[in-house]
Amino acid sequence: MIEGILIGLSTALSFTNILMVMVGCFAGTIIGMLPGLGPMTAIALMIPITYGFDPSTGLILMAGVYYGAVFGGSTSSILLNAPGIPGTVATAFDGYPMAQQGKAGKALAIAAYSSFAGGTISAIFLLIAAPSLSKVSLAFRSPDYFALMILGLTAISAFSSKGQFLKAMMMVVLGLMLATVGQDSLSDITRFTFNNMNLTDGISFVLIVMATFAMSEALTIIFRGKDPNRAAKQISLTELGSIKVNKEETIKMAKTIPRSSILGFLIGVLPGAGATIASFLAYGMERNYVNEEEKQKFGKGSVHGLSAPETANNAACSGSFVPLLTLGIPGSGTTAVMLGALLGFGIQPGPRLYQTNPEIFWSVIMSMYIGMVVLLILNLPLIPYIARILAVPRNYLIPLILFFSVTGIYLMSFNNFDIFLMIGIAVVATFLRLYDFPMPPLILAFVLGGLMEETLRRSLLISDGSPNFLWDRPITLIILIITIVIIFWQIFSTFRKKT
Amino acid sequence: MRISPTKFISLLFFVLSVFYLYSAYNIQVFAFDENAPFNARTFPIYLGWAGIVLSSLKIILPEKNTIIVNHKHLDYKSITYLVIISLIYAAVILKIGYFISTSLFLFASYYFLGERRWGLMFILSFPFVSAFMYLLHGLLNIYLRDPFLKYIGVMG
Numbered sequence: 001m002i003e004g005i006l007i008g009l010s011t012a013l014s015f016t017n018i019l020m021v022m023v024g025c026f027a028g029t030i031i032g033m034l035p036g037l038g039p040m041t042a043i044a045l046m047i048p049i050t051y052g053f054d055p056s057t058g059l060i061l062m063a064g065v066y067y068g069a070v071f072g073g074s075t076s077s078i079l080l081n082a083p084g085i086p087g088t089v090a091t092a093f094d095g096y097p098m099a100q101q102g103k104a105g106k107a108l109a110i111a112a113y114s115s116f117a118g119g120t121i122s123a124i125f126l127l128i129a130a131p132s133l134s135k136v137s138l139a140f141r142s143p144d145y146f147a148l149m150i151l152g153l154t155a156i157s158a159f160s161s162k163g164q165f166l167k168a169m170m171m172v173v174l175g176l177m178l179a180t181v182g183q184d185s186l187s188d189i190t191r192f193t194f195n196n197m198n199l200t201d202g203i204s205f206v207l208i209v210m211a212t213f214a215m216s217e218a219l220t221i222i223f224r225g226k227d228p229n230r231a232a233k234q235i236s237l238t239e240l241g242s243i244k245v246n247k248e249e250t251i252k253m254a255k256t257i258p259r260s261s262i263l264g265f266l267i268g269v270l271p272g273a274g275a276t277i278a279s280f281l282a283y284g285m286e287r288n289y290v291n292e293e294e295k296q297k298f299g300k301g302s303v304h305g306l307s308a309p310e311t312a313n314n315a316a317c318s319g320s321f322v323p324l325l326t327l328g329i330p331g332s333g334t335t336a337v338m339l340g341a342l343l344g345f346g347i348q349p350g351p352r353l354y355q356t357n358p359e360i361f362w363s364v365i366m367s368m369y370i371g372m373v374v375l376l377i378l379n380l381p382l383i384p385y386i387a388r389i390l391a392v393p394r395n396y397l398i399p400l401i402l403f404f405s406v407t408g409i410y411l412m413s414f415n416n417f418d419i420f421l422m423i424g425i426a427v428v429a430t431f432l433r434l435y436d437f438p439m440p441p442l443i444l445a446f447v448l449g450g451l452m453e454e455t456l457r458r459s460l461l462i463s464d465g466s467p468n469f470l471w472d473r474p475i476t477l478i479i480l481i482i483t484i485v486i487i488f489w490q491i492f493s494t495f496r497k498k499t
Numbered sequence: 500m501r502i503s504p505t506k507f508i509s510l511l512f513f514v515l516s517v518f519y520l521y522s523a524y525n526i527q528v529f530a531f532d533e534n535a536p537f538n539a540r541t542f543p544i545y546l547g548w549a550g551i552v553l554s555s556l557k558i559i560l561p562e563k564n565t566i567i568v569n570h571k572h573l574d575y576k577s578i579t580y581l582v583i584i585s586l587i588y589a590a591v592i593l594k595i596g597y598f599i600s601t602s603l604f605l606f607a608s609y610y611f612l613g614e615r616r617w618g619l620m621f622i623l624s625f626p627f628v629s630a631f632m633y634l635l636h637g638l639l640n641i642y643l644r645d646p647f648l649k650y651i652g653v654m655g
Contacts, residue, residue, distance in 0.1 A: 406604075432508065
């Protein structure tokens with residue numbers, strides 16, 4: 001391992017590769033900040049550029065873009081409540097309320113420190129535990145994944161619903177229904193397209209997230225006559241002071257970061273789980289860990305609530321490299337794009353990567369540390385300037401959010417049907433928001449819908465249509481028991497409130 | 500009898516779920532897949548039933564905290580204008596191109612939201628969109644389809 005680390009360091013610390021990490025982090029942050037342009041788009045854009053480099057440099061550049069875009073996505077989540085990627089949806093739960101209270105700089109600083117700590121801790125885990133952790137993820141079978149996704153959806157419904165569990169579960173079902181639109185992945189049979197060719201490929205994630213978050217948030221601000229400019233004025237007056245994190249907040253972060261890092265990393269290692277589940281579960285777990293007083297602050301600008309998903313999503317980013325590098329299975333959509341790029345270089349990731357291309361394996365791991373330092377150095381000084389986005393008056397801010405949303409969709413398909421669909425979903429989401437129907441469960445369900453159907457399909461085919469797969473394996477059973485406990489806990493807490 | 504908005508939304512969701520379930524049962528699957536343990540219908544059928552059960556529970560169970568929205572405080576006028584402008588924007592973007600349609604959309608949106616600083620409105624529409632297009636198309640090499648700019652020779 002020591003030899004590998006040295007090989008990795010010598011490759012990652014070359015002038016070209018350090019430059020690539022810096023360029024990648026900067027470009028990723030800028031692109032990730034724009035609602036609609038997440039890390040997948042950013043990395044996909046980088047693929048043609050990386051063909052000019054050697055494979056390790058190309059992969060280092062893409063890894064830098066990945067981290068930068070995740071941080072950039074957090075920035076737009078906190079400032080605009082417009083997450084560019086699903087992994088930063090949970091960041092908006094407490095980051096955005098904090099920004100609305102005039103603490104945008106502080107929220108961004110907490111996000112930066114948490115991201116840095118989460119990324120660094122998980123990179124250490126990756127270094128030490130990569131080979132053995134790959135065995136853990138290998139032990140998971142389709143029924144376990146199915147149960148894990150049920151758990152994730154139940155947890156998000158329980159924790160983001162503000163006591164309206166049934167409403168959140170309805171949103172989960174709606175998200176899953178939307179995910180079934182288009183061609184069935186196995187049989188290619190079209191479903192719920194109503195003979196509309198534009199729906200054959202399904203509804204894009206970016207469209208759903210833009211409609212239910214960015215656009216509907218913009219419409220809600222207008223609808224309710226809110227003025228986000230109030231918070232912005234405070235930020236512009238106290239922009240430098242607002243970055244400082246006080247002792248009490250540091251202690252809170254110090255408690256949150258270790259457990260969220262471990263959770264994020266472990267979830268990130270599971271193929272397909274990734275930053276989204278990690279951030280939602282970390283948010284839910286943190287809410288359970290804190291005392292009653294802190295619990296009340298969740299959703300209203302809690303330091304724990306902001307730090308947990310930010311730590312976990314960065315930790316999961318590092319974790320998602322484990323199955324990619326050691327098994328050749330992407331841990332997330334973003335690493336799937338990277339897998340495509342690696343194959344373009346003629347490299348097949350998998351257990352043999354250690355032997356055949358050790359410089360790639362270790363230099364990517366080493367570049368993670370450098371990337372985290374670059375992000376912290378790059379983003380913290382820029383926070384006062386980034387926070388000024390909120391200083392744009394409402395009359396300008398709202399059309400600009402709509403503009404970024406529409407552009408994000410237009411860039412993907414050059415098709416005005418998608419824009420019409422987005423406007424329609426945004427209007428519906430605006431009315432649902434008025435009556436406290438939460439949107440995050442819908443988003444998570446939509447993202448997981450395809451994978452959930454796939455794992456259910458495999459599980460049912462293996463068990464010949466019998467539901468035995470739900471209790472045959474101990475891992476599946478344990479995960480489902482946890483899910484049932486959450487459901488009963490919801491019922492019990494409702495009953496307790498009534499009495 | 501007065502039905503609360505939450506229950507009304509749940510009722511709409513119930514109707515949607517029934518329709519979804521009906522459509523799910525009508526999904527055409529291959530003949531050899533008809534009796535398979537899992538086919539293209541299976542997951543949607545589960546979802547349809549889940550939607551029906553959850554919305555029924557929401558309709559039947561008594562509401563704990565009724566959410567009261569004061570409709571007098573809601574700005575229906577501005578939101579209607581914005582939605583109409585957005586729909587017109589979506590309708591014309593392919594015909595007149597990204598640059599002109601986006602610039603006009605931004606300019607019109609500023610106007611309908613009450614902005615009257617014409618100079619700033621202009622800068623934050625036409626030059627702003629030009630700069631954004633240059634960033635995407637010129638610097639980041641992201642293809643932006645604009646038949647009009649292509650026709651007049653601005654874009655390659």
